[in-house]
Amino acid sequence: MQRKKPDVDIISDILKLSMEAYPDSTFVHSLNHQYIERGGLSKKQLEGLYQKAQKVKTIPVGKLATLEAVILKRPNRYKSELPANKPLYEKDQQAGEMIKAILEKYPEHKRVLFFLSKYENNEVLLPAEIAELQKFRKMLK
Numbered sequence: 001m002q003r004k005k006p007d008v009d010i011i012s013d014i015l016k017l018s019m020e021a022y023p024d025s026t027f028v029h030s031l032n033h034q035y036i037e038r039g040g041l042s043k044k045q046l047e048g049l050y051q052k053a054q055k056v057k058t059i060p061v062g063k064l065a066t067l068e069a070v071i072l073k074r075p076n077r078y079k080s081e082l083p084a085n086k087p088l089y090e091k092d093q094q095a096g097e098m099i100k101a102i103l104e105k106y107p108e109h110k111r112v113l114f115f116l117s118k119y120e121n122n123e124v125l126l127p128a129e130i131a132e133l134q135k136f137r138k139m140l141k
Contacts, residue, residue: 010066011035011046014053021056028052043074089122098133105140112136 015032022028031049035041041049050067053059096119102112115129125133 010063014063017059018053046071095125098137102136
């Protein structure tokens with residue numbers, strides 16, 4: 001993170017003043033440690049620091065306004081919604097209609113009954129099997 005004026009560090013100043021005001025606060029101490037280690041804080045952490053710093057009377061209003069501007073400048077991170085669940089396999093309606101039409105005329109046709117069991121168990125009908133169904137249907141007409 002490059003700063004325009006490296007000698008001016010508002011966040012560090014606010015952290016120091018907050019640590020003086022709240023010497024027993026583990027939150028402020030952890031924010032200070034993270035700021036020193038990483039060189040910056042997340043937007044949520046800055047918002048928490050801002051809420052703490054507002055209660056301290058010794059922090060100048062200009063520094064609080066600068067911290068608020070830094071917070072507003074940061075982007076909001078939103079999680080996208082999970083996509084809707086859809087089934088792994090969708091039944092081929094055309095194959096189902098062909099099976100139904102053949103079984104209406106020949107209810108004991110063993111090969112078509114086999115295709116019906118595969119169709120009802122959500123198994124994929126191979127292109128050769130669909131071609132066989134189409135052949136049976138043409139024989140019906």
